[in-house]
Amino acid sequence: xxxNAVLVADRxxxxxxxQKAVDNCRRYLRRKYPRAHELKQLKWLLLKNPDRLTAPQKxxxxxxxxxxxxxxxxxxxxxxxxxxxxxxxxxxxxxAQAQIQRWLTQLEETANRFLTDxxxxxxx
Numbered sequence: 018x019x020x021n022a023v024l025v026a027d028r029x030x031x032x033x034x035x036q037k038a039v040d041n042c043r044r045y046l047r048r049k050y051p052r053a054h055e056l057k058q059l060k061w062l063l064l065k066n067p068d069r070l071t072a073p074q075k076x077x078x079x080x081x082x083x084x085x086x087x088x089x090x091x092x093x094x095x096x097x098x099x100x101x102x103x104x105x106x107x108x109x110x111x112x113a114q115a116q117i118q119r120w121l122t123q124l125e126e127t128a129n130r131f132l133t134d135x136x137x138x139x140x141x
Contacts (some may be wrong), residue, residue: 028104035097038131039063042093045131046086055081063090067098093131096124 043063047056059081062074070078082091103116124132 032097032100032104034135035100036064038135039090039093039097041134042090042129042131046090050086053086055084056087063094066101089129089131092127092129096120096129096132 040060040063043056043059046053050056062070062078065074067075078094081087082094099120103113103120106113106116108116121136124136127133
């Protein structure tokens, strides 16, 4: 319908896709471990900017991520925060592109299906 339209993907769109990856991972684990009390009421804690977490919230995440069953969620959460740090760093466009490409390569090497969905989105 609009042959000359330009697709735009900005920081908001990429970050919102990563937030969705974290939440999808959380939801997957909630279905896998329905009786796991530590996974309840965790959504907003995982999506919150880590700089704004209180000490008890940081401890809650630390305790959760120390458990072997939640390493997938930990990896997804850490990838989101690494991307946030990249966006907030003071890099020129070439440096930023190189950093993001390295980050994407690292994501591709993981067997994390939630992050793979993000990488596929970025590649399009």
